[in-house]
Amino acid sequence: MKVLLVSFYFPPAGGGGVQRPLKLAQYLPGLGIETHVLAPDDPQWIHRDEGLRVPTQAWVHRARYLGPGGRRPAEELHGKQGLARITTQARLFGRRALVPDENVPWSLTAIPAAIRLVRRHGIDVVITTSPPNSIHLVGAAVKRATGARWVADLRDSAVAHVHRRSESAAVRAKEKVDLGVAKLVARSADAIVCVADFIADEVRALGPRGAVATIPNGSDFDDFDGLDYTPGERLRITHTGSFFGKRDPRPFLQALHDAGVDATARFLGDFRSADREWARRLDLGEKLELIPYAPRATSLALQRDSEALLLLIPDAGGRGQGVLSGKVFEYLAARRPILAAVPPGGAAAELILAAGAGVVAAPDDVDGLREAIVELDRRFRSGGLPDVDLSDEWIDRVSRLSRVEETAELLRALA
Known part of the structure; x- marks a missing residue:
């Protein structure tokens, strides 16, 4: 069996969002699943971690990144008043206008790259893991173009992120677009994996065509x-x-x-x-x-x-x-x-x-x-x-390997 894991966050990117896709790429080959990864070449992540090891048993492919680099808008605006604040807001406007998120331009290179990889290597299942939500546009496009099975892995709420300031009109507008992406996932993905039950409940409320499973994060x-x-x-x-x-x-x-x-x-x-x-x-x-x-x-x-x-x-x-x-x-x-x-x-x-x-x-x-x-x-x-x-018993229950074994079982059921 062959899978293609499409992830925006992958070494040398740093931060907590890297670990779930990294561990999938590390453990799936040992479970008999040929694993390919598609990640950006260099999206100028906010943080890099050169010490993270890329798994040697997985094939890692890169697609050119198009889009803004990683930034912290709140920090850039902090302490600024008057013209300086207006100028900074104007500079950030283009980034904030991108929907469903600022990383969506990567789809322009990631989609054709993923289609080529699926056809060249005979990929059975494509996994897209969010955030960012725009990553799932890649999965939907590849499924439509190649007929490969598609699994959407949701690490955050599909419609209402806990850390967003929902009282903001701009945030509410973006969440409407996120809902559109969630509906696309629900009607097109062959299976949907969620890190928590409340995310799975949100997805089930959208009437998904495929199975919905909760596979939490794990302990390394x-x-x-x-x-x-x-x-x-x-x-x-x-x-x-x-x-x-x-x-x-x-x-x-x-x-x-x-x-x-x-x-x-x-x-x-x-x-x-x-x-x-x-x-x-x-x-x-x-x-x-x-x-x-x-x-x-x-x-x-x-x-x-x-x-x-x-x-x-x-x-x-x-x-x-x-x-x-x-x-x-x-x-x-x-x-x-x-x-x-x-x-x-x-x-x-x-x-x-x-x-x-x-x-x-x-x-x-x-x-x-x-x-x-x-x-x-x-x-x-x-x-x-x-x-x-x-x-x-607790160690086995929460270990990362146990979670990846659950994922492998789901993938085999689709192939």
Whole structure:
């Protein structure tokens, strides 16, 4: 069996969005599936990670990237007033006018490249994995041109992204276009894979022609091999990942300030200028450490060598209830206690509590977060915070390889 995986995010791109397609390309060949990958040559991602290894058993093909480079519009607009702000907004307008997303121009080169690869290599199934949503235009076009089976892999909501500011008219307009893409996926894809049940429910409401399956992200336990935890002199709570949209560190930082314990919060990744200025007014001093983006190897080592890990998932008007981000599973693999500032009763909270991997407080509950910090510090001072002890059953349940095996089973059923 032969598959073509079309992914916008693939090494040397950095960031969390790379891991799901990368691990598919890594594990599928070992399960007897010849795997080809189509990715952009260089879309000027915001971050690059030259340390990520491209799987040697997969064939990686590149299509020329057309479109704007990676940018952070909110950061470019921050602090600008008057003419400077208007000029920046004008410069960003072309990017924001592209629908369903700014990466859609890549379809102009990706579609013909994918069609050639399917015909040349006798590809049985094409997998398109989003974000960005425009990637699914490639799958629909290839299916129509070649008759190959098409699997759409959805890692974010098809219609209402949790981190988007839905109160914005521009965002609501884009979400209408996203709904159009979701309807295209529903009526054309032979199967649809979703990382969370709430996304699968959204898709089923559109009356899809193909099967819909939930295959969550997975934990890469092997990635932490050889990384040690050495207890620090003070409680170190680490968050890895960038801040955008509705992800908000301020309630946690206020709770850290109010807790009055000897602790350090470490944030690795892009930290918004507005949040940095807000935190400065709290005068946290050595209690706050901001670390710029670093390669994944550095991120994993920092996670492992922490007393606790901070997980932030916004409620976003109820949208965050079903979110099970890749970060949840990465933290489980690190085996350090998790302070989960997530919607109580939501999917992430239920998974963390069921695994015995940490404590949960609502993302905007300053008092609840303060109490959690104080309790973590008490346990740390009174005997330490040992590694999270996951049973073999739990490890098998959440491991990345198990997820890829589920995907392989679905692919074989289509061929």
